[in-house]
Amino acid sequence: xxxxxxxQKTLSLAPVLDLxxxxxxxxxxxxxxxxxxxxxxxxxxxxxxxxxxxxxxGAKTWEEDHLSFTFSKVSDAFEKTTQLIGVEIDHLVAKEI
Amino acid sequence: xxxxxxxxxxxxxxxxQLAELExxxxxxxxxxxxxxxxxxxxxxxxxxxxxxxxxxxDDLVSFAHVxxxxxxxxxxxxxxxxxxxxxxxxKSADVLADLTNAARDGGSVDEARSRQLIKELExxxxxxxxxxxxxxxxxxxxxxxxxxxxxxxEEGFQPVAFSFDDFExxxxxxxxxxxxxxxxxxxKSDLYAKGNEATxxxxxxxxxxxxxxxxxxxxxxxxxxxxPESAYFFWxxxxxxxxxxxAIRAVFEFAxxxxxxxxxxxxxxxxxSDEELPMQPVPFDLSILDDEPAVSVGVVEEEEQLASQxxxxxxxxxxGTASNVLQMAQSAARAxxxxxxxxxxxxxxxxxxxxxxxxxxxxxxxxxxxxxxRLINLVGELVINQAMLSQSVVENDTNGTSSINMGLEELQxxxxxxxxxxxxxxxxxxxxxxxxMSRIVREIADMTGKSVRLITEGENTEVDKTVIDKLAxxxxxxxxxxxxxxxxxPEKRLAAGKSAEGTVRLTxxxxxxxxxxxxADDGAGINREKVRxxxxxxxxxxxxxxxxxEEIDNLIxxxxxxxxxxxxDISGRGVGMDVVKxxxxxxxxxxxxxxxxxxxxxxxxxxxxxLAVLDGMVVTVAxxxxxxxLTAIVETLQPEASAIHSxxxxxxxxxxxxxxxxxxxxxRILNFRxxxxxxxxxxxxxxxxxxxxxxxxxxxxxxxxxxxVIKSLEANYTHVPGIAAATILGDGRVAxxxxxxxxxxxxxxxxxxxxxxxxxxx
Numbered sequence: 001x002x003x004x005x006x007x008q009k010t011l012s013l014a015p016v017l018d019l020x021x022x023x024x025x026x027x028x029x030x031x032x033x034x035x036x037x038x039x040x041x042x043x044x045x046x047x048x049x050x051x052x053x054x055x056x057x058g059a060k061t062w063e064e065d066h067l068s069f070t071f072s073k074v075s076d077a078f079e080k081t082t083q084l085i086g087v088e089i090d091h092l093v094a095k096e097i
Numbered sequence: 098x099x100x101x102x103x104x105x106x107x108x109x110x111x112x113x114q115l116a117e118l119e120x121x122x123x124x125x126x127x128x129x130x131x132x133x134x135x136x137x138x139x140x141x142x143x144x145x146x147x148x149x150x151x152x153x154x155d156d157l158v159s160f161a162h163v164x165x166x167x168x169x170x171x172x173x174x175x176x177x178x179x180x181x182x183x184x185x186x187x188k189s190a191d192v193l194a195d196l197t198n199a200a201r202d203g204g205s206v207d208e209a210r211s212r213q214l215i216k217e218l219e220x221x222x223x224x225x226x227x228x229x230x231x232x233x234x235x236x237x238x239x240x241x242x243x244x245x246x247x248x249x250x251e252e253g254f255q256p257v258a259f260s261f262d263d264f265e266x267x268x269x270x271x272x273x274x275x276x277x278x279x280x281x282x283x284x285k286s287d288l289y290a291k292g293n294e295a296t297x298x299x300x301x302x303x304x305x306x307x308x309x310x311x312x313x314x315x316x317x318x319x320x321x322x323x324x325p326e327s328a329y330f331f332w333x334x335x336x337x338x339x340x341x342x343x344a345i346r347a348v349f350e351f352a353x354x355x356x357x358x359x360x361x362x363x364x365x366x367x368x369x370s371d372e373e374l375p376m377q378p379v380p381f382d383l384s385i386l387d388d389e390p391a392v393s394v395g396v397v398e399e400e401e402q403l404a405s406q407x408x409x410x411x412x413x414x415x416x417g418t419a420s421n422v423l424q425m426a427q428s429a430a431r432a433x434x435x436x437x438x439x440x441x442x443x444x445x446x447x448x449x450x451x452x453x454x455x456x457x458x459x460x461x462x463x464x465x466x467x468x469x470x471r472l473i474n475l476v477g478e479l480v481i482n483q484a485m486l487s488q489s490v491v492e493n494d495t496n497g498t499s500s501i502n503m504g505l506e507e508l509q510x511x512x513x514x515x516x517x518x519x520x521x522x523x524x525x526x527x528x529x530x531x532x533x534m535s536r537i538v539r540e541i542a543d544m545t546g547k548s549v550r551l552i553t554e555g556e557n558t559e560v561d562k563t564v565i566d567k568l569a570x571x572x573x574x575x576x577x578x579x580x581x582x583x584x585x586x587p588e589k590r591l592a593a594g595k596s597a598e599g600t601v602r603l604t605x606x607x608x609x610x611x612x613x614x615x616x617a618d619d620g621a622g623i624n625r626e627k628v629r630x631x632x633x634x635x636x637x638x639x640x641x642x643x644x645x646x647e648e649i650d651n652l653i654x655x656x657x658x659x660x661x662x663x664x665x666d667i668s669g670r671g672v673g674m675d676v677v678k679x680x681x682x683x684x685x686x687x688x689x690x691x692x693x694x695x696x697x698x699x700x701x702x703x704x705x706x707x708l709a710v711l712d713g714m715v716v717t718v719a720x721x722x723x724x725x726x727l728t729a730i731v732e733t734l735q736p737e738a739s740a741i742h743s744x745x746x747x748x749x750x751x752x753x754x755x756x757x758x759x760x761x762x763x764x765r766i767l768n769f770r771x772x773x774x775x776x777x778x779x780x781x782x783x784x785x786x787x788x789x790x791x792x793x794x795x796x797x798x799x800x801x802x803x804x805x806v807i808k809s810l811e812a813n814y815t816h817v818p819g820i821a822a823a824t825i826l827g828d829g830r831v832a833x834x835x836x837x838x839x840x841x842x843x844x845x846x847x848x849x850x851x852x853x854x855x856x857x858x859x
Contacts, residue, residue, distance in 0.1 A: 018294075026320070033321075049296055049330060050289050053328075057317050060317060061319040084299055084300060084303065085299055086311050086332060087330075
């Protein structure tokens, strides 16, 4: 399954990550499994708990697979929401940003 | 399902809640002190508020909110629901109903009244005398806080402006006097499924004070085992706030059924033991997460706004699950608004469950009335068709094989059963109408300065929905009359040796296939002298007319008749009892009055249970087939020549068991024939007329007795005097259904001016 281990793939998140988006996001992430992935959360205006759960599950999975899972860019709203609900993403945010 | 439909359902539920509210308050008024009654009342107001918030009905929300606060005081035994308190509450329930109606139909509301009531309610919540009630809400709340657990969350909700400047201060240990709460918030998957959002709840929570949060992600599986719509995160929160536990619970108000919530006051040891948890402080500017940035300062209803925002979000963003708004409104309704510890609320729930079991709540569905009506129409056609089939079998198959006849009989029985069952679908208890009456009584009593007690009996008596809908108006008129004209002023009552409080009794019962509604007052009764004089003055009767007491009493049903000395706001506009009588008659009903001077009057209305079918006697009059409603007929007899007595120019009497009864020639009255029929060749139907007196209706022959489907003449043709409706017989011919009272009234043309000019019929 790790056919393309070296190539980093980018997943751009939708502006509104609500209940409906959770399943879509889950599928999108599953499709990227096996590759390094950079999440672009710069367009996010609103994010719900379910989508954060999906993303964190992704981070956990990637960690187990020893692949890189990072947030390349995060919007203010995304950052503040994760902070509000006590989800630590600092270690996942790309340091160069 | 679009938003309007949801709103419509909300209003339907509001009606139910309002009914619940009123009956609860009336129970309290009767001295019921069951905590569950108080809770039911509270819940009703609370769920109206919740739903109204979801639809942004601000007027409704703000009034419900104040009302709810006062009810909360009753619930927590801080306010004794004495008669004065309940008076205000009942009035508030009325205003709440008005506001709901206004929100629904865009009508107007007496704003001065609602403002006045808000003041009174606040004063009550405050436990103060009314004149202090002008004080602002925040000030009012304080003395209450001193007494018991404060409803500060509702009253003194202060917007907390977060900024990064506060960030530094927040990391300081909380001041000694600010209590710190430890909250464990464990959402269930349902919470998300219903469109609620933990982030919003946490945001609202963070606004209450300084908050630190730890998100427990232990349960989170890897991606391939994750169900994206399940709840995995849960939170441990430390919140330093002086708003109290109630404020915290209020944040979770709409979610409390879909999460586990533990709230405890952190002791020092507990706080230190949790220190190992990596708590993230969340004291930053959260306004970016708001849909509408910048929370306006000083908004008392912020809690509701937030709630409505959440609900609004849910409805807008959760496509396809818009009905969640409803679910939430409903769960709010279910929630014993008691924001107590889980154990206590579970107990309350249990109690509520028992209560519900006691009133035997069977599962119900809402069905569009049109669908039921279509079904009823079709069943009506089926009945007609079945009658036609029977008839053609009888006509064609002279041998009449028994199997066909048996089959037909079974068919007939089945049709009848189907019909009864369909009718039962439309049957509704009269309770809602009766409940509306208690409001009318309150208002009229207020206006007239009389003290009135309304007693209702048989509220669960069921009758067709059409009848119920059309019952409200005449009943309102009658209640107004009973209080305004019937009951005396307290002084007069005391002088007459009665209690100062007048009683109006409204009873419903089933009597031989009809519903009988009785309205009795214990007032002065009808002043017959006055009525008679008035009738003479108004040229209704001849000055020398000799009328029985009963006939005098019945004069009040005449158009343009009002005995009130002054034309008051309430009744006496001359559109009173004649309108009542006409509406009752239009329903196929009769109305009677009996009055005892000094002891009050009793109005008795007898109405058909349904307007769709009728048991009738099919008769022949001058070669026309007519149907006489069976309920009107007392007996039938074949007159003998010796029993017929002529009287006056063209009046005839029939003697029945030593009493005389006027003989009415139906064919003559309806202009079916020019000369009077010979009574001996026909049949006399002894009928009870609305005056209570009996009349013998002369018809040529009786064909039989059968159930007929009523077809409105007004809807299909035009109103015909003396004819109530029409029906289709088995042979496909149209037969007219006789309006017995109209016929009798027409036959009485001499003592009273004819109410109608008889047009030629047929």
